[in-house]
Amino acid sequence: MxxxxxxxxxYPDQEPVLKNIDLNIAEGDxxxxxxxxxxxxxxxxxxxxxxLLPSAGEVLVDGLSTSNPKNLPxxxxxxxxxxxxxxxxxxxxxxxxxxxxxxxxLGLPPKEVRKRVDEALEKVGLTNYKxxxxxxxxxxxxxxxxxxxxxxxxxxxxxxxxxxxxLDPQSNYKVLNLLKKLNYEGIGIIHVTHNMDDLIIANRLLxxxxxxxxxxxxxxxxxxxxxxxxxxxxxxxxxxxxxYCLNQRGAAVATNICTVEEAVEEINSLLIKLQNxxxxxxxxxxxx
Amino acid sequence: xxxxxxxxxxxxxxxxxxxxxxxITVIALSISIMQLDHTGLLIIxxxxxxxxxxxxxxxxxxxxxxxxxxxxxxxxxxxxxxxxPGDPLITIGPINISDQGIYMGFTQVFRFxxxxxxxxxxxxxxxxxxxxxxxxxxxxxxxxxGLSSQDIAxxxxxxxxxxxxxxxxxxxxxxxxxxRNCNFNTRGIRGKIRNVTYLSLPLAVNLFxxxxxxxxxxxxxxxxxxPRTYMRDLAFAPIDFCIxxxxxxxxxxxxxx
Ligand SMILES: Nc1ncnc2c1ncn2[C@@H]1O[C@H](COP(=O)(O)OP(=O)(O)OP(=O)(O)O)[C@@H](O)[C@H]1O
Ligand SMILES: [Mg+2]
Numbered sequence: 001m002x003x004x005x006x007x008x009x010x011y012p013d014q015e016p017v018l019k020n021i022d023l024n025i026a027e028g029d030x031x032x033x034x035x036x037x038x039x040x041x042x043x044x045x046x047x048x049x050x051x052l053l054p055s056a057g058e059v060l061v062d063g064l065s066t067s068n069p070k071n072l073p074x075x076x077x078x079x080x081x082x083x084x085x086x087x088x089x090x091x092x093x094x095x096x097x098x099x100x101x102x103x104x105x106l107g108l109p110p111k112e113v114r115k116r117v118d119e120a121l122e123k124v125g126l127t128n129y130k131x132x133x134x135x136x137x138x139x140x141x142x143x144x145x146x147x148x149x150x151x152x153x154x155x156x157x158x159x160x161x162x163x164x165x166x167l168d169p170q171s172n173y174k175v176l177n178l179l180k181k182l183n184y185e186g187i188g189i190i191h192v193t194h195n196m197d198d199l200i201i202a203n204r205l206l207x208x209x210x211x212x213x214x215x216x217x218x219x220x221x222x223x224x225x226x227x228x229x230x231x232x233x234x235x236x237x238x239x240x241x242x243x244y245c246l247n248q249r250g251a252a253v254a255t256n257i258c259t260v261e262e263a264v265e266e267i268n269s270l271l272i273k274l275q276n277x278x279x280x281x282x283x284x285x286x287x288x
Numbered sequence: 289x290x291x292x293x294x295x296x297x298x299x300x301x302x303x304x305x306x307x308x309x310x311x312i313t314v315i316a317l318s319i320s321i322m323q324l325d326h327t328g329l330l331i332i333x334x335x336x337x338x339x340x341x342x343x344x345x346x347x348x349x350x351x352x353x354x355x356x357x358x359x360x361x362x363x364x365x366x367x368x369x370x371x372x373p374g375d376p377l378i379t380i381g382p383i384n385i386s387d388q389g390i391y392m393g394f395t396q397v398f399r400f401x402x403x404x405x406x407x408x409x410x411x412x413x414x415x416x417x418x419x420x421x422x423x424x425x426x427x428x429x430x431x432x433x434g435l436s437s438q439d440i441a442x443x444x445x446x447x448x449x450x451x452x453x454x455x456x457x458x459x460x461x462x463x464x465x466x467x468r469n470c471n472f473n474t475r476g477i478r479g480k481i482r483n484v485t486y487l488s489l490p491l492a493v494n495l496f497x498x499x500x501x502x503x504x505x506x507x508x509x510x511x512x513x514x515p516r517t518y519m520r521d522l523a524f525a526p527i528d529f530c531i532x533x534x535x536x537x538x539x540x541x542x543x544x545x
Contacts, residue, residue: 049508073510081508088498089505093295093416093449100417100519105510110521117519131297135452149509 001026002048002079002157002188007057009043016055017043019211025190027156030183032199032219033192035208036233041192044208045159048190049079062156077106080150084162086142087135095137095145096121096130102153120152124178140171147178157188164198176201196237199223200258207234220256239263293353293408294452295415302343302413307422309528310410316535317406320542321399328542329398336405343413353408354401361397368393411448420445421518438516446502453498454491461490 002025009018017040025031025048033041046052047059050066061078064071080102083089092098096117103113121127124144129137134145143163150158158179164172172195180201183189191202199205205219209232215222223229223236226244235241243257243266252273253266302310321332340350354361372393374386411419420441427437465486 046504051504051508073512073514076508076510081505083501083505085501087453088501089509091446091449091502091506091509093445096519097415097417101506101511102509104516104518105512105514107515107517110517110519113517114519133294133452135456153510 001060001062003058003060004047005058005060007044007047007054007059009047009052009055017211018047021057021213023206023213023216025157025188027188028183028186029204030179030189030202031191031204031206032202033190033206033208034194034196034199034234039208040211041208042161045081045161045190045192048157048159049081050075051081073106077153078155079157079159080153080155082143082146082150082158082160082163084165086139086146089146089149090134090142093133094131095126095134098134098145099148099152102149106153116152116154120148123151124148138171140167140174143167143171143175144178147175147182151182155187157190158182159190159192161192162194163191164193164195172198196223196235199237207232220258223258224255226255293411296345296349296412297415298344298413300342300344300413302339302409305531306522306524306528307414307418308426308522309524309531310414311419311422311426312532313535314406314410316539318403320539321402321406323539323542326395329395329402332402336402336409340405340409343409345409345412350405350408350412353412354404357400357404361400364400365393365397368396416445416448417518419448421522424516425522436513438513442511450498454495457494458487458491461487461494464490 002023004021004023004025007018007021007023008016010016021044033045035041043052047054047066048061050059050072053067059066061071061075064075066072066075090098091101099117099120100113103116108116117130118127121130124147126141126144126148129141134142137145146163147158160179164175167175176198179189179191183201189202191198193199199219202219205215205217205222206213207215207222207229214232223240224244226236226241229236236244237258239260239262240255240258243253243263244255246253246267247255251270253270257263257266317332317336321329324332337347340347369385369389369392370383372386372389374384374388376384377387377390378385414422423444424437424441427440430437430440
């Protein structure tokens with residue numbers, strides 16, 4: 001459990017960037033964080049592994065306060081972080097050396113490091129690339145490599161800051177699929193994104209605006225509030241907007257829909273209803 | 289993208305040596321190279337050729353590591369030709385070119401070529417992790433003057449790691465400037481200087497941003513003062529002791545004679 005209590009933060013000599021944030025993140029959560037540019041998402045997640053320390057309030061990772069320097073190694077082990085630009089987080093000259101960086105920092109014996117590296121590469125599917133220099137990998141593979149680096153540290157939470165921003169749809173799909181699998185295995189995922197289609201697998205959605213956490217709840221419910229999202233400059237997924245517009249025009253469809261499959265289901269059942277109104281009515285009267 | 293001097297993943301006897309052995313050998317060879325004259329240098333050249341073959345390094349890719357530094361060799365050669373005093377062979381105005389100058393020019397350039405080739409055998413037969421590990425252990429005594437051998441080793445390995453990234457970035461910037469109609473074929477010293485600023489300023493700015501992110505990423509992955517470990521541990525084998533003794537003794541001889 002990561003507990004954020006009344007967290008405020010400001011960069012030196014500046015207006016506060018985060019204002020009174022309260023948030024609990026459970027180990028098995030899959031949380032998506034959205035918000036307009038400059039709303040403080042990156043600043044918030046940098047608090048989760050003590051890259052930034054609160055100006056006021058407290059962040060506790062499994063009970064360890066990030067403000068206590070003694071807790072740093074353990075917090076960094078528990079909370080893995082992946083940044084937007086994959087190039088700037090690779091330190092090794094080969095794929096396996098890079099994965100070995102984290103466990104090496106933990107001071108594990110060489111045999112254990114070797115074992116963890118092999119397991120992590122296996123999990124993300126990069127075993128065949130292990131002796132390649134990282135710069136020869138594609139953008140998507142570099143992000144998978146970054147995830148392997150975190151897995152090798154046996155992290156309990158993985159925090160990602162727009163990890164798929166520069167990926168093509170197929171690599172994007174691969175990364176999301178892996179995250180879903182890891183979440184299924186019990187790892188907490190905190191995923192900052194601008195891509196609304198990435199949110200669907202999250203079980204919780206946080207919306208940030210001007211340094212405040214303005215909404216926290218199930219993704220589908222929040223996304224269906226199309227007007228309030230647009231008010232802070234965010235666009236809901238196209239499908240959700242479609243259902244919302246239909247609903248506004250008087251069609252009897254649900255609006256908390258984020259995937260094409262759900263929309264097809266919903267529209268289809270509406271069409272069936274419309275095609276056989278008589279049937280439908282008769283059945284209802286028979287029922288009565 | 290081709291990278292001269294990049295690690296070649298082979299199963300050669302040289303690859304299997306302890307990295308510390310290879311680093312010590314390179315230092316010993318470098319000292320000898322600076323001491324020796326023509327015959328000695330030729331013997332070293334042959335020795336290096338043997339080593340590169342033992343390391344399964346193709347001669348062509350080995351020699352290609354010299355390519356980026358060719359202009360420097362030319363520069364060095366000219367400096368020696370023009371500045372070494374001696375019996376004038378050719379006189380052009382105030383400039384004398386002497387026998388001794390030409391001899392010095394050739395020997396110095398040859399020395400530098402051999403130094404580079406020595407270093408390339410090391411980098412082509414030793415992965416950066418191994419070089420880092422080796423350096424870290426060898427530099428351990430710097431602790432006495434308050435430095436951390438771990439940090440130094442890490443810096444060296446990061447520098448190596450970022451060479452290809454920077455080359456790539458430089459090409460990106462060049463393309464971006466070209467697409468804004470910046471002309472890189474200007475002649476004359478002023479044009480050249482302007483070109484360098486057009487390339488190096490954005491490169492420097494990007495570099496700082498990159499470092500900032502890299503530091504974050506390294507911290508996030510738990511880099512700190514404590515001792516680090518690697519995928520394998522270092523251990524000297526008898527062959528390592530043999531090689532070190534031979535090369536160190538050889539260098540000793542060069543210094544005495
Ligand atoms: N190093 C810094 N020094 C000073 N101010 C900063 C620094 N980093 C960010 N800020 C400011 O803090 C605010 C929040 O920035 P942050 O990077 O957290 O936003 P974000 O939600 O991640 O935005 P984006 O969607 O663009 O990534 C911005 O107003 C920004 O200008
Ligand atoms: Mg951000």
